[in-house]
Amino acid sequence: MDMDRNSLVEAYRRMRTIREFEDRLHKDFAGGEIPGFVHLYAGEEAVAVGLCSHLGDGDFITSTHRGHGHCIAKGVDTAGMMAEIYGKAPGSCNGKGGSMHIADVDKGMLGANGIVGGGPPLACGAALSAKKRGTDNVVICFFGDGASNQGTTLEGMNLAGVWKLPVVFVCENNGYAETTSYKYSVSGTDIAARARGFGMPSVAVDGLDFFAVAEAAGEAIARARRGEGPTFIEAQTYRYYGHFEGDSIAYRDREEEESFRSRDCLSRFRQTVTSQGLVEAADLDAIDGAVAAEIEQAVTDALSAPDPSLDSLTTDVYVDFPASQLWMFQDEPVRV
């Protein structure tokens, strides 16, 4: 794996940021601070960052309902994300999307998606667009083992193959779709093998190993940029928390969780780069401190941020539409 020190430091910073962000949400959700539902990415950091460390702002990603990690890996601002998750006006989506729809199109992040399997068709479209606009941009389509069973995922893989689109399909197999193990839900259990049926190269990698992910990603993305079409990567990983916060996780054993946690992607990354003398431990410690401060500030700012104005209830439904028809058949409520 050929990465310079700056790239390694940046990769660590992003993985650390995801972990800190998600651990903090885990804590604050338990305290009842956060509205709605959050699906946390902790444990899977090496996948998002291993892929996105090869991307620029002109490249796109599609995501899942477990999308915070993808956002951070793609460079979305954590302050805007935190405010969004709290439903506040300065949020990335002005408080209208929340955790499950968090997005930043300017950063090439085409949205977390509340629909399992919602992303692959969108990824094909973004890739078609990249091609038609004459760029060498690529699209990373993240989805889970659950979505590997959705028709849209398989249709997206077929269309990407037919149109030779610059898409990298990344199945984050974290073991469970909600409570259901892929060993039950995926007929044949070999998700990577499915992609070969669509005529695209496909590999399964240890998703807890940043370097294994980054290497597979580098090859797949280079291939896509060369116009040689889609590639499939199954990243075998694990989510540390439940399907969503509040999940009692009664469907898996603590021994299993420990066996995955003992292979934690951040610890392994640190071990690898420090033992090989690529980055000093003190530098990584400094990142840990800076990231903790960044997330602390993001939470403080989110808590004190203003709520969206009630007028914004009916803005941005369309680019252009008669306002009176957003309260069809009635008078707009008068607010005092």
Add this chain to the structure above:
Amino acid sequence: MTTIELSQRTITYREAINEALDLEMARDDRVILFGEDVSGAPHSEEERHFDAWGGVLGVTKGLAGKHGRERVIDTPITESAFIGAGVGAAATGMRPVVELMFIGFMGVCLDQIINQAAKMRYMFGGKAKIPLVIRTMTGAGFRAAAQHSDSPYSTFCHFPGLKVVAPSNPADAKGLLAAAIRDDDPVIFCENKVLYDTPGPVPEGEYVVPLGEASVPREGDDVTIVAISRMVGVAHQAADSLASSGVNTEIVDLRSLAPLDTDTVLASIRKTGRLVVVDEDNPRCSVATDIAALAATQAMEYLAAPVKLVTAPHTPVPFSPVLEDAYVPTPERVMEAVRATLA
């Protein structure tokens, strides 16, 4: 109201749609077309095969030859993937026109339309726009039975974020499609396939009919008939017959179903005091019931008689010609409804 000069050349509804696509593709290279068999024979590289089909009823024929297969792109039969690809391409700088062959096929790909295309702008706090047109065929009368013949455009009107258009004549088909392609929101463009061979005067060159504006192709004082798509023609037939017995009907052609031109509808109701709505869709939760609700909430005091609806029954479209003909609203049913409002 659109004024059409009598000296204008006459082309069919199908040709008008093709012409709009051709002009918009020439005008803006971000406009691309894709769908099943929109070109035909995609396995062949030979130019003589480029327009082997041009869509199942030939609407896009000739466009691949003119604009190339880089811009007129055949898809596999994979509605979810290519409708979703339209959304993804629209969100990232293109202006795709995607063909969902028959509107009933929305059942295959509805998520990409209602959860992705429709909601994306709002979910993202206004930081995305989806300039996507989904062209699709509606309409009974082709003996094509239940899954290829219905007109459930009201389904799309229900979803915030979508615009819905249903032209009744060639000129509007051309002008509304141009407007839809230039619009920055996702538009469901409903073509009534029974109208494809209908000729009509159509302006040459650039011609745009703004979305959200109904037309009043016939003025009258006695009864308002609000009609959609092919039912505008049915309303005209009824109006002609009624005129001979001294009843002057006003016809409002909605053209756009979302947004709805409520001002034109209400102005007509206030003028005539009587309302008949003619819609080929099923009667429940429909554009017809929307118009009735509009009258009830905003023009009740002007109504001299109960609102009458003339729609298809609450059944799928049947196959047997006898039954299908009984399904679609007829001029006779419209005349009966008009007379009932005058009773």
